[in-house]
Amino acid sequence: MAGGGSRRFSSRSPSDIAKEVRESQDKLVSESFQSNLGSLIGDQLAALNSRDVGLVRERLDLLKERLSGVLEGAIDQVFGGSVAKKTYVDGLSDIDSLLIVNDTSLASKAPSEVLDRLVGILSGHVPDAVSVTRGRMAVTVQYDDGMEVQLLPALRTATSMKVPSSRTEGWSSIQPEGFQKALTRANMDCGGKLVPVIKLAKAINAKLPEALRLSGYHMESLGIAAFKGYAGPRVASEMLPTYFEKAAQLVHAPIKDRTGQSVHVDEYLGASGSPDRMARSHVLDRVAKRMRNATTGQSLEQWRAILGAEL
Numbered sequence: 001m002a003g004g005g006s007r008r009f010s011s012r013s014p015s016d017i018a019k020e021v022r023e024s025q026d027k028l029v030s031e032s033f034q035s036n037l038g039s040l041i042g043d044q045l046a047a048l049n050s051r052d053v054g055l056v057r058e059r060l061d062l063l064k065e066r067l068s069g070v071l072e073g074a075i076d077q078v079f080g081g082s083v084a085k086k087t088y089v090d091g092l093s094d095i096d097s098l099l100i101v102n103d104t105s106l107a108s109k110a111p112s113e114v115l116d117r118l119v120g121i122l123s124g125h126v127p128d129a130v131s132v133t134r135g136r137m138a139v140t141v142q143y144d145d146g147m148e149v150q151l152l153p154a155l156r157t158a159t160s161m162k163v164p165s166s167r168t169e170g171w172s173s174i175q176p177e178g179f180q181k182a183l184t185r186a187n188m189d190c191g192g193k194l195v196p197v198i199k200l201a202k203a204i205n206a207k208l209p210e211a212l213r214l215s216g217y218h219m220e221s222l223g224i225a226a227f228k229g230y231a232g233p234r235v236a237s238e239m240l241p242t243y244f245e246k247a248a249q250l251v252h253a254p255i256k257d258r259t260g261q262s263v264h265v266d267e268y269l270g271a272s273g274s275p276d277r278m279a280r281s282h283v284l285d286r287v288a289k290r291m292r293n294a295t296t297g298q299s300l301e302q303w304r305a306i307l308g309a310e311l
Contacts, residue, residue, distance in 0.1 A: 037295070038236070040300060044203070044308070048199050049199070051147065055147070063097075063122065063126065063149065064097070066126065069103075070101055070117065070121070071100065071102060095138055096149050098152050098154050098161075098163070099151050099154060107155060111136075111165070114155075115139055119133070119134050119139055122139070126141060128143045129142065130144050136164060138151055138152045154174070157173065162174065183223075186224045189227070190230060190239070193234045193239055196236060197239045197243055198219060201240065201243050203307070204306065204307065205219060208283060212280055212283050215266070221255050222246070223243060225250050226250060227239070227243075230242070237295065240291060241288045241291035244288035251266070251269070251277055251280050252272060252281060253272040254269075254271075291306060
């Protein structure tokens, strides 16, 4: 037996043995890199998820209590809340709660008047709040610990709801439950990894030049489309570049709006193949290639730059 083992060993050339040693070492280095990359992405995601969800819900409940005289109900957004500070409300992507207003005196009013009414009720009556302000679409309550809670008013109609339009001074009809269900289902199909990947993608998008950024709602819709039938590894280090690769192609043409706010999610980019679409496709593809190159070169520094630096 010992002699047989010796003969098997001696039949291998020194170059074969050296190759096997190198492959073993490369495998260990690759596994170490993937582990470190996973930790890096996990830390980035933890920073994005740093909101105290319990405190957000407490504050939402108190805000809704203050507004009870004009509210029929509310839909708290499971995936809501801005990923990056100072982003504007865009569709349903960056709000914490959709407030269903039940006040006949407001039914025929312009969105600006409804928003002013909500600000008037809340101003000076919210513990720990340092300001209550409104934008075109939503009311933002800022607290003394830096937290911001954003509230989007809605009026119920016979067939849907209407919310302040992001592009006009009027109202826009929506069906928010359909989009929430689609995102929830897609996230479940990806083992709960899709929403974290979208959050990371939004954070990267926020670092792009403003003229080349996608809207938050558009990015969520791209995520649903990009991972339909996805069968690859369910890890962020693989799904994130896949998101940008798929998005670079999907952005060429309009995506149907699941909420009913408009015909398409991305009307702001114009028709299929428009210069705005092609410019964004180029940027998305460039981000994807930087990720792939960083992984191929096993460079955590390049990944840090992608996740946290200006692109």
